Amino acid sequence: MVGTHLLDALQYVFDPLTLLFIVIGTGFGLVGGSLPGISSSMSVILIMPFTFSMEPVQAIVMVVAVYVGGACGGSISAILIKTPGTPEAIPTTFDGYPLMQKGQAGTALGLAVTASSFGSIFSAFMMMLAAPLFASVALKFQSAEYFALAVLGLSCVSSIGSKNQARALVAALIGLLIATVGIDPISGVQRFTFNKTFLVGGIEMIPVIIGCFAISEVFENIETYYRRDATVQAGRVSMKLLKFSEMFKMWVHFIRSAIIGTLIGILPAAGGTIASLLSYSVAVKSDKNPERFGKGAYEGIIASESANNAAVGGSMVPTLVLGIPGSGTAAIIMMVFILHNLRPGPLLMREQPTLLYALFLGIIIASVLLFLLGRFIAREFARILKLPYPMLAAFIIVMGIVGAYSLKGSYYDVILMFIFGIIGYLFNKFQFSIPAFVLAFILGGMAEKTYRQQLIISDGNFLGVFMRPISCIVLIASIIIFISPSFKHILKAFSKKGELVAK
Amino acid sequence: MKKTLRILALMLICMMIVPVFGCAKKQEFPTRALEMVIPFGVGGASDISAREFGKYLEKYVKQPIKPVNKGGSGTVEGFEYALAQPADGYTLFELTTSVIMKESQSAASKKFTETFDPLVMMMTDFQILCTYKGNEKFKTADELVTYAKANPGAVKIAGISAGAADDCTQSTVAKGLGIKWTYVPYTSGSEIKAAILGKEIALVQDKVASILPLLQSGDLIPILIFADNRVDIIPQLKGIPCISDYGISGIPISWRCIAVRKDTPKEVKDILFKACSDTFNDPDFKAYKEKEFLNIMDVAKTPEAISKVWQAELKAYTQFYKETGVIK
Known part of the structure; x- marks a missing residue:
């Protein structure tokens, strides 16, 4: 049975025309992903009209290739100009940009592509081997478990990025505060909107991240422009792959991040962005020298990119098995299914198993293509770095404006982007951690909403989140993670005291 | 110099007048993109x-x-x-x-x-009220009313966002049925589906096209149709009561x-x-x-x-x- 379906799928996918569509799709995704205004979901929307006249398998394989390309493409701009091209690539900037400043942009890009490719291939295998099983696991994740995951992500603010823990904590609290702006998710009342209609919908993630990362960096560079040679990276950037033995040393990071990415991708209320943030948090937390992160650690890029691409295969699992899209982009891919008269749901997999295999092959081919196309697109993208800095700065700002505006066609988002550019600049100046701020901003809303949902469901039991096994384990782990850095300090202080007394 | 200016001004006026005449020709609306x-x-x-x-x-x-x-x-x-x-x-x-x-x-x-x-x-x-397969407390609208009357507020129902259309619809329906349930707001339709399949909540309302695959597979069971007439043309909804059967009307x-x-x-x-x-x-x-x-x-x-x-x-x-x- 399985053999014949796989053979059928091979026949469909290795059709020359279908292969061509996969190449186009992957390339399109990579380019779209690398532009801040065009996220993976936007790329899929843009390519959707071209798929109407295709065969269903061709159409689906092509849009999935766009998704794979988009999830990887975000890293190109994240590394080269500190602007995450997609929200999934936020953690890639943490270590990717410092590497680029050190003149290792090629290595960073190579790592990002390798990790992306590995992540999506891993998740494709998981999807094919155990989709129904994973889908049932996904249903075990309800509001209590989502809350626990958000807390797990938040717990790493105590050691992310900045040396100054108190300031990192303050930055995280500001992030949490900003996440509360808009309509209260549970009671529906307006909070911190100051009677301004544009604040009612809350503050969007895209203008905040473009402002905090890209615009603040531009401000900072403008400040130091006359004092340093800004054309230092004007050399040709080409993607460099590490030796296999060097890669192999970091196998733990590749596999762990791919697992986290796949699992988070499966959850309907969390997509690639939360996957890469959580994976990065776990990578920092489990490392012996967490201080290395944020300064150009290879593992940071792997953690982020492997996870966000693994989320691609993961998010297709509930889409196919239950008809519940695992991410925003998966929701649009589901629309492509529907437009071809395929309605994802429990019955589809039984009736059309060939589709699953075709999808699997599509993801794998697109992942391999990332190496070829990624090398080319990254090189072309890197040409802009040869521009004199004032022009590059203008280019980054224009891209940022387009990115913030295209989200909803709202001028306010552009203003917000500049406001957060200034906030980010001040944060950098006074060493408040931007990663901690962004992490709290993204996860804060999720933590609040899910905790309050859980409160309603458990009839107001404040400890309800500890009553469910998965959430209880994750929460206890988060608490340990959170207090461990300060605990180490206390232990050190105690042992020093002991030594003094002994002397 | 003055002459040139005058000629220029004349040309400008002409340019402004031409389109006016163009309009006056009574070209049929629309003449450009909408x-x-x-x-x-x-x-x-x-x-x-x-x-x-x-x-x-x-x-x-x-x-x-x-x-x-x-x-x-x-x-x-x-x-x-x-x-x-x-x-x-x-x-x-x-x-x-x-x-x-x-x-x-x-x-x-x-x-x-x-x-x-x-x-x-x-x-x-139109939207349909559904529960999950194997719900022992109620399987039909009548059973729901009986159960909810005995246990006010115990039934949890999901909808999209607080104080919006779903919330309003459900409060109207609950009032019409003479029962009380607890509204749990979610952010998206996919979250809601995951919540009911995971049995976190007992009731969900969703649009027919979006929920039909789960009705076809039997994972969800339709209870009540949020519309003024029954919908017998969809096999899964045959015989399922609608709100006017319970004397409710005027929901968005x-x-x-x-x-x-x-x-x-x-x-x-x-x-x-x-x-x-x-x-x-x-x-x-x-x-x-x-x-x-x-x-x-x-x-x-x-x-x-x-x-x-x-x-x-x-x-x-x-x-x-x-x-x-x-x-x-």
């Missing part, structure tokens, strides 16, 4: 249906339709944008019940129903309309109205709707009927917000 303001972000269901309608409408107005997404502030930004455009018929406005809801909260600078006229109700949808239904500014010249409005109703009856557009079950509740076909629906929903929302204390 804008369709979509008060939602790109890629959502409301955005896609508006674009789909626009695609067919192009055939009848013989001009391109440019979709303009203004998704800010829960439709308010899109409404304000459409309101600020000249009333020449070149700006169409897509709306859903959310716009009426915002009007009841006086969220925008002007009232929608006082400034816009309906052209067409492109499509309608799901629809998507196209509107144009009220002060648009009448002849322009007539042209637009004709084009819209031609599009509505276009066989390809009908086929698209049938596929998505967006045609079953099509009732309001004239502007008057559409206005009536708007007014009824405005009343329902105003009452709901008064009861919940959102407005005074």
